[in-house]
Amino acid sequence: MSQPPPSPRSQVRRLPDRGAYDRETIHAILDAGLVCHVGLVSEGQPFVIPMNYGRDGDRLLLHGSAASRLMRGMEAGWPVCLAVTLLDGVVLARSAFHHSMNYRSVVLFGRATPVASSAAKIAALRAISEHLVPGRWVEVRPPDARELAMTAVLEVPIEEASAKIRTGPPKDDPEDLSLPVWAGVLPLKTIPGEPLPDGGGGPAEVPLHVLAWPRGR
Amino acid sequence: MSQPPPSPRSQVRRLPDRGAYDRETIHAILDAGLVCHVGLVSEGQPFVIPMNYGRDGDRLLLHGSAASRLMRGMEAGWPVCLAVTLLDGVVLARSAFHHSMNYRSVVLFGRATPVASSAAKIAALRAISEHLVPGRWVEVRPPDARELAMTAVLEVPIEEASAKIRTGPPKDDPEDLSLPVWAGVLPLKTIPGEPLPDGGGGPAEVPLHVLAWPRGR
Numbered sequence: 001m002s003q004p005p006p007s008p009r010s011q012v013r014r015l016p017d018r019g020a021y022d023r024e025t026i027h028a029i030l031d032a033g034l035v036c037h038v039g040l041v042s043e044g045q046p047f048v049i050p051m052n053y054g055r056d057g058d059r060l061l062l063h064g065s066a067a068s069r070l071m072r073g074m075e076a077g078w079p080v081c082l083a084v085t086l087l088d089g090v091v092l093a094r095s096a097f098h099h100s101m102n103y104r105s106v107v108l109f110g111r112a113t114p115v116a117s118s119a120a121k122i123a124a125l126r127a128i129s130e131h132l133v134p135g136r137w138v139e140v141r142p143p144d145a146r147e148l149a150m151t152a153v154l155e156v157p158i159e160e161a162s163a164k165i166r167t168g169p170p171k172d173d174p175e176d177l178s179l180p181v182w183a184g185v186l187p188l189k190t191i192p193g194e195p196l197p198d199g200g201g202g203p204a205e206v207p208l209h210v211l212a213w214p215r216g217r
Numbered sequence: 218m219s220q221p222p223p224s225p226r227s228q229v230r231r232l233p234d235r236g237a238y239d240r241e242t243i244h245a246i247l248d249a250g251l252v253c254h255v256g257l258v259s260e261g262q263p264f265v266i267p268m269n270y271g272r273d274g275d276r277l278l279l280h281g282s283a284a285s286r287l288m289r290g291m292e293a294g295w296p297v298c299l300a301v302t303l304l305d306g307v308v309l310a311r312s313a314f315h316h317s318m319n320y321r322s323v324v325l326f327g328r329a330t331p332v333a334s335s336a337a338k339i340a341a342l343r344a345i346s347e348h349l350v351p352g353r354w355v356e357v358r359p360p361d362a363r364e365l366a367m368t369a370v371l372e373v374p375i376e377e378a379s380a381k382i383r384t385g386p387p388k389d390d391p392e393d394l395s396l397p398v399w400a401g402v403l404p405l406k407t408i409p410g411e412p413l414p415d416g417g418g419g420p421a422e423v424p425l426h427v428l429a430w431p432r433g434r
Contacts, residue, residue, distance in 0.1 A: 009262065013285075013286070014281075014282055014284075014285055034304060034318075035302060035304060035318070037254035037256075037265050037267075037300055037302070038265075039254075039256040039257075039263035039264060039265035039298075040256075040263055041258045041261060041262075041263045044258060044296065045226065045258075045296050045298070045326070046256035046257055046258045046263055046296060046297060046298040047256060047298050048254050048255075048256035048265060048298045048299065048300040048324065049300070049324075050254075050300060050302040050320070050322055052318065064231075065231055067231075068230075068231055069230070079261065079262050079263060080263060081256075081262070081263040081264050081265045082265070083254055083265040083266070083267060085252060085254070085267040087251060087252060087407070090349060090350060090409075090430075092350065092353065092427065093357070094357060094358060094419065095357055095358040095359075095360075095364075096342060096346055096354065096357050096358065096359055096360050096364075097358075097360050097361075097364040097368075099346065099349070099350075099353075099357075101251075101252070101269065103267070105267055107265065107266075109262070125313060129313055129316065132307060132316070133307060133309065133316075133403075136309065136316075137313065139398055139399075140310070140311060140312055140313050140316075140396075140398055141311060141312040141313065141314075141393055141396060141398070142312075142313055143312075143313050143314050144314075147312075147313075147314040151314075169413070169415035169416075169417070170415055172417065176358055177417050177418045177419075178418055178419075179357075179358060179418075179419060180419055180420060181356055181357055181358070181419050181420075182356075182414065182419055182420050182421075182422070182423060182424050182427065183414070183415050183417060183419055184412055184413045184414040184415045185412070185413045185415070186350075186409050186410070186412050186413075186427055186430060187409065187410035187411070187412075187413065188407055188408070188409060188410070188433075189407065189408055189409075189410055190304070190405055190406065190407045190408075191405070191406055191407075191408060192307075192403050192404065192405060192406075193403070193404035193405070193406055194404070195401055195402070195403050195404075196386070196401045196402045196403075196404065197399065197400070197401040198386035198387055198400050198401045198402070199386075200386070200389065200394050200400060201394045201395055201396075202311065202394075202395075202396060202397055202398050202399055202400055203397060203398075203399050204399075205399070206399060207399050210309065210399065210403055213307075213403060216405075
């Protein structure tokens with residue numbers, strides 16, 4: 001946590017001891033998340049959109065419909081703010097005031113630039129796919145020229161980013177410790193259930209990359 | 218899904234058949250979520266902040282530090298956009314292009330107003346607490362005057378809102394159905410783990426409102 005924030009707006013101001021700015025911490029949280037919430041401004045109005053994403057080194061990769069107005073705005077260089085939030089537990093204190101969540105979050109500021117060439121788009125889509133389900137990409141039909149043309153791919157540099165992390169038990173005031181209230185943490189975990197085949201043809205056996213999906217185990 | 222969108226900006230434009238605008242659907246998604254992502258604009262720059270929330274009828278309730286610059290901006294009537302996203306599954310198609318997520322999401326536009334009186338603040342904080350852990354509020358020490366003064370409470374009317382929902386199997390192109398690729402859905406679920414006592418005093422027995430936490434069961 002000794003690394004300084006990369007800019008004033010990415011500095012964690014509320015509860016600054018929860019902030020971290022090192023690349024390893026930020027990448028680990030991004031790699032564990034499934035969805036980011038993308039914030040944009042259009043005519044003074046904020047918009048927040050949940051999107052899948054991927055990471056390739058210091059680039060965060062997004063994709064969406066090439067026809068989407070907000071994707072086109074991002075391509076045009078609107079400033080963006082992306083948040084990835086992982087909930088790890090409900091923190092149950094003896095006072096209402098000290099209730100909290102355990103979480104790992106990243107906030108990233110920047111501007112997106114289009115990933116333009118077909119080869120670079122395919123590499124980025126592969127990174128987004130591998131982020132969601134490692135091992136899937138080589139099994140499926142790759143995008144054809146029409147699908148690629150319908151898909152806008154964007155990258156945002158992972159430079160102006162901060163992580164914020166809370167772990168551990170509640171922090172009750174000393175005078176509340178004797179209250180007759182159970183206190184602690186209810187951990188939370190997102191886990192996969194049984195894979196549901198669509199019954200539309202193809203092999204019946206669930207492949208290893210689905211059975212061994214690496215999150216929540 | 219027959220109800221029309223309440224405004225142009227809350228109309229679901231990408232994949233409009235996934236959109237819904239009825240109060241029952243919107244409230245059910247809000248009630249199932251734990252965290253919303255709040256989008257704000259400050260000097261042209263978007264900010265996205267994860268926050269806990271609660272619901273009381275047609276009001277969405279937020280709380281935060283009274284010293285926070287962004288909370289003060291919301292109190293001053295900045296336009297906000299709030300998103301709640303629940304991930305229900307990874308949709309595994311035979312083509313890379315048709316991969317997707319199953320999800321339930323709500324996007325809400327509006328402006329926040331402060332909840333000012335102590336009585337109204339306490340009622341709102343109770344609603345936020347009951348949203349997170351039903352049954353907890355009556356067990357714990359309520360906020361005192363100092364804690365209340367440190368806490369800003371805001372409400373946003375749940376009026377200009379839309380839901381977007383994807384359920385069911387992948388939608389592959391007919392010509393891909395014969396590919397030798399397993400396709401279907403990997404369901405996702407957020408579940409509680411074993412409660413972890415903080416060991417700081419109070420009863421050892423985990424109370425029913427923690428053991429029976431109503432999400433993910």
